[in-house]
Amino acid sequence: MSVLDRYLIKEVGASVLGALAVVVLALLGGALYEVLAPLLARGADPWVVSQYLAFRVPEALVRGAPLAFLFALLLVLSRMGEESELKAMLAGGVSKLRVLFPLLLLGTLLFVICLAAADSLVPRSLQQGQNVLRQAVLQKPRALLQPGTRLVDAYGRIVYVGEVSDAGIGQVRVITAEEILVAEQGRFEQGTLVLSQGMRVTYGGARPRTVARFERATVPLVELSLEPPGGLFSLTVAELRQRIAQYRAQGLPYHAELTALHRKWAEPAAVYSFAIFAVGLAFFLLGGSRSLGMLGVVVLTFIYYATWSVGRIMGEQGVLHPILAAWGPNLLYALAGLALLRLGKR
Template identity: 70%
Template sequence: MSPLDRYLWREVGAAVLGGLAVIVLAFIGGYLYEVLAPLLQRGADPWVVAQYLAFRVPDALVRGLPIAMLFALLLVLSRMGEESELKAFLAGGISPLRVLFPLLLLAAVLFISGVLIGESIAPKATQSGQSLLRQAVFQKPRALLAPGSTFTDAYGRILYVGQADEGGIGGVRVITAEEILLSERAHFEGGQLVLEGGSRVTYAGSRPRTVARFERGTVPLVELAQDAPGGLSALTLAELHSRIRQYRQSGLPYHAELTAYYRKWAEPAAAFAFTVFAVGLSFFLLGGSRNLGMVGVVVLTFFYYATWSVGRIMGEAGALPPLLAAWGPGTLYAVAGAVLLGVGRR
């Protein structure tokens, strides 16, 4: 490795580590604010919440790696442009492509790291965090269940909780296509939700067929799955592929699963697109004696995060083709970077 390569790796690598620490903390803060803060307000155990946040760090690390790469490249190359280092490279016969090559190698390291963590540590940690929340629901349901919570029980039935307060659990609905169980009072007992009397309504098409009363009913919760954050990120590529195949054979929609499958590759691969974009932009601005500045760095980094979030939502909803939703944001930066490199060379 040449002195130039070592210099670029050292400067960009240090900025990647610093940016990654900030971005991971931002993701963890988002999990806390959106999901876990309401649980703390309702009396959840802070130690359980802290453990869950720790389990989400690997997933935040995978998501944060490409964003940290973009931030670091823009920051370092912008500084090098301001301090005339890039001009010195050009004066010494070092082309933009010569600067690009070692940075692409660094992007390859981040890509491989992201894929490996995303396929090994992150899914297991996310699953452990979800399991932790499920156990917390069993142990302290009134604190962790909010009115309107929806679950899936061991039989695949939809379980709706209408009330969860100091008075107990109530307004429970157990729903399938053929019947609904209605109970105004319920409690957790031995891994099961016990319905304290209610009604069973069966349907023929859209019309009620029979109505019967019952004194006691049980809903098995051994496989209870609460919709915790990071649902599909807890699956590996093989698990996502298997689920997509099953849904396709059953005629069920699989937009969310296919989007998540493509994103498993597209998110780490975005590091390559960011490298091309950052190098192209830095040398392009050099021609007009302009510099990006910290505000520009933050804006361009946030723009990727915004398109990344919108693409995910639209892909999961089926509003965008999953392939475009996953690969679109990174491709946009790669194309822009290639154009800037071409203009800069001229």
């Protein structure tokens, strides 16, 4: 490895660590505001909330690493352009591709780490976080549940909670395509939901077939849906492929699962597009009074995040093809970078 390679990797690597700390704090702050702050406001145990937040750190690191890489690249290369280091490299016969090479090498390291963590560490950590909330719900349902909360039982049925009070929960619905359980009251006992004063209705087509009342029924729970959409990131690649195959065989839509599967690869692979874009932009801005500055660095980083968020939502809803939704933002930055490399100073 040459002196130039070591210099570029050292400069960008140090900035990546600082940027990653900022990005992770921002992502965790979003989780705290959207999910955890309402729980604290309803009286949830702060220790439980802190544990859950800690289990979200690996996810924030994996998702924040590509953004931190983009931020660091733009910041370092912009500074090198302002201080005429890039001009000196060109004058000394160092090509733009030669500058790009060590940055791609560093990006490959981030890609491998993020890809491996996204399919192993992150799913386990998110599932452990859900288990923390699950145990807390069993002890104090009013603090962690709210009307409209959805749960999943051990048989894959959707459990809908309509009312939450100090006495327990009410207006419970356990729903499948063939039947529905309706109960006025429910309470948690040792990992199960106990329903009382309810009714079971089975369906044949669109019409009710049988109706029977019950005094008591137990529903074993395995999952809580206490987060905003995006929980598919807690599944591994194998689990996503299995779910896609199952939904396809049943004729059910699987846009969200296929989008999540492609994002497993597209998010860490964004580092390659970022390296091309940052180098192209840095050389394009040479030779004039133009300077990217801190504001420009922040704006360009935010543009990718905004594009990625919109693409994810459109892919999950089936508006965009999942491949385009997952890989589109990467493609935009890569094409822009190649154009800038061609137009930049030689």
